[in-house]
Amino acid sequence: MAYYFFLGTTMLPVPPAKMSIKIKNKNKTIDLINEGEVNLIKTPGLTEISFDARLPNASYPFANYDTSLADLLNSNFSGNSFSFKKSDYFLSEFKSAKAIQNPMRLVISRMNSNFTMLWDTNMLVTLEDYSINEDAEDGFDVVVPLRLKQYKPFATKECEVITDENGKQQIKIKEIREATDKTTPT
Numbered sequence: 001m002a003y004y005f006f007l008g009t010t011m012l013p014v015p016p017a018k019m020s021i022k023i024k025n026k027n028k029t030i031d032l033i034n035e036g037e038v039n040l041i042k043t044p045g046l047t048e049i050s051f052d053a054r055l056p057n058a059s060y061p062f063a064n065y066d067t068s069l070a071d072l073l074n075s076n077f078s079g080n081s082f083s084f085k086k087s088d089y090f091l092s093e094f095k096s097a098k099a100i101q102n103p104m105r106l107v108i109s110r111m112n113s114n115f116t117m118l119w120d121t122n123m124l125v126t127l128e129d130y131s132i133n134e135d136a137e138d139g140f141d142v143v144v145p146l147r148l149k150q151y152k153p154f155a156t157k158e159c160e161v162i163t164d165e166n167g168k169q170q171i172k173i174k175e176i177r178e179a180t181d182k183t184t185p186t
Contacts, residue, residue, distance in 0.1 A: 002111040004064070005053075008104035010093050013063040013085070016051035019108075021121070023047050047150040049106065049125065055087035057140040087142040094144065097127045103151035124151040
């Protein structure tokens with residue numbers, strides 16, 4: 001089975017050997033006086049994804065060095081989009097993702113042996129935390145355990161109360177302001 005992992009605009013050169021997707025629970029259990037324990041069902045929490053990304057410092061035949069999702073989507077297969085990139089390139093992308101404090105897109109494409117799409121994962125995520133592991137058994141490669149959390153865009157709504165000619169009041173939403181392009185005041 002072929003996996004392709006895109007994180008932001010970068011494709012990981014070596015798909016992780018295993019991955020964990022955890023759908024969090026927001027249900028609440030309460031005790032009723034003569035009924036015992038019951039479960040109050042709530043909407044699911046945010047999904048967490050974790051995996052170990054191998055970042056090679058040598059060019060391997062099993063690695064895919066198409067590192068640009070933008071190039072792939074635009075069918076721009078010229079230039080250096082297929083060129084080898086060392087681990088420091090990916091580490092700087094992870095560092096930038098933490099510094100920018102904006103969500104990024106996670107796309108995981110799963111295909112069978114004849115490259116027919118099985119299913120995919122496509123969601124906005126935040127890079128919660130990562131660590132950089134170096135081990136002599138991995139040679140010069142770096143292994144980075146990543147923990148991502150689903151990001152759901154939210155917005156504030158500004159409302160206005162309007163009274164019609166019959167005296168009936170209605171609420172009108174003026175504008176929806178997205179929260180993703182936030183600026184931190186000084």
